[in-house]
Amino acid sequence: MSKEVWFVRHGESVSNANLPTTHPSASELTEKGHREAEYVAQAFTRKPDLIVVSPYVRARQTAVPTINRFDPVPVAEWPVYEFSYLHPEKYNGTTGEQRWPDAQAYWQRMNPQENEGGEGESFADMLMRVREMETSLRAAPEPFIVVFSHGLFLRAFLWMQLSGFQEATRQTMERYLLFSRGIAMPNGSILKVRFEPDGRLFFSPFDTAHIPEKLGLVDE
16 A cells, blocks of 8 residues: 655744744744644645654644644654754854855865764764655555655655665765755645655655745745
8 A cells, every 4th residue: 555645844934034043953933934834734635644743843833733633643753853964053143144154164065974063963864864764654554644844854855765865975965965955845835755565656746835825935
């Protein structure tokens, strides 16, 4: 039997809106992001068998309207949080624009094993989390699963499926960067995937039809 998985990117966060943050895990939704979360909940025509949430605040807040709509529904927290490659201290009191030079420097170094300052996540570790998520999804018995996660992490999943790359090398890191910057995944969008028993995956385009407001969908 095939399995359907919906991957949902969180609604607009204060970081996406270029407002000051405190920590990569603590960025909350903006008012617009909360509206996008409500729209996500209305996109479902049937009840999920399992809702998976990232431990990061913005993803958990995005999941709330869907959880409330289908209560009671099983909810599990998995390590599907965002790829936060900068040292967490660099988020404290800064905007995305202010962090941009540090982000550019990180990607120019192109070291897949680097964990900046000992606390940023390495590219290699992020890819490992993506592989672990896929393994968990394939092993899960539920036929319809929804995963509330993040843009860079979900792009990595899509990139790995389309490219076949699994290992973290300088070359694959460069290719992932080009892919992630070329693929728009707006806040509140849904990537619908069907897992077949023979291992094949079928993707739909990123779905934003459930968001009636064309609010300049932010992708950062």
